[in-house]
Amino acid sequence: MNEQDLRPWLIRMSQGEEEALHVVFEATRAHTYRMVYFLAANKQDTDDIVSEVYMELIRCMSKYNQEQPFMPWFNGIIVRQVRNWKRRIWRSLRLMERVKSAEQLVASPYMEDPFDGIHGGQELLPLVNHLSQKLREVIVLRYYQDYTLEAIAQLLNIPLGTVKSRHRLALEKLRHHVSHTMKERGESTYVH
Incomplete structure (x- = not known):
């Protein structure tokens, strides 16, 4: 035809x-x-x-x-x-490698914020799975699928402000969880 x-x-x-x-x-x-x-x-x-x-x-x-x-x-x-x-x-191959090594994660003494790793591609899937569905969607779309916040708003059919709020809240929760986990291990979360 x-x-x-x-x-x-x-x-x-x-x-x-x-x-x-x-x-x-x-x-x-x-x-x-x-x-x-x-x-x-x-x-x-x-x-x-x-x-x-x-x-x-x-x-x-x-x-x-x-x-x-x-x-x-x-x-x-x-x-x-x-x-x-x-x-x-x-990405899935990279994610599997990083999830395996996540159990052996040791904080870098040069990292001021222990959560900075997500911006450099650090895979935090085990932690992301603890987020609520709405927060997880934003994090997965942003960091695992490389969508912009604007594209996420369009994809989820929600206002951009809502996406920004969920993104900020999810990052705060992940930072808190990483910090809490490091304290339990007796690791420093800040450079001295």
Whole structure:
């Protein structure tokens, strides 16, 4: 199916029609699979990435400008999803390594604030899991997914001020927990 034939289905899909999604999927599936297969570092991930591509297509369809060619726009989604997958795999490997070493965490004598590590990528997943769901969402989206506070507000459909408040409260709770844990271990939390 060429792009002209696909255009009415794209319009119907942007309006939420399920049949249109199936038609667009069938028309683009082989192309998507080939492109993901060639871009993916681990070929076993191809099917999962293809699923992510179509989930992102559904999410982004309302942003598609019907006056522009569809395939270049769609290829951009494919490339971004392959990159996101690679980044997610890399982060999960890094997270596993840091969670293993978190048990052996010793405060650096050069670190004035024991929580400064989160800004440098220090993974604090075990501590984050103790936060309430609302606070955890903000921390995970901000530090594990690299979303801006503005993007988090949009994603969670809440005011930016609420995101900032939750972010500040979550950081305070995490700092308090780190400080408390270090005191229990008899470690200094400040440079002397």
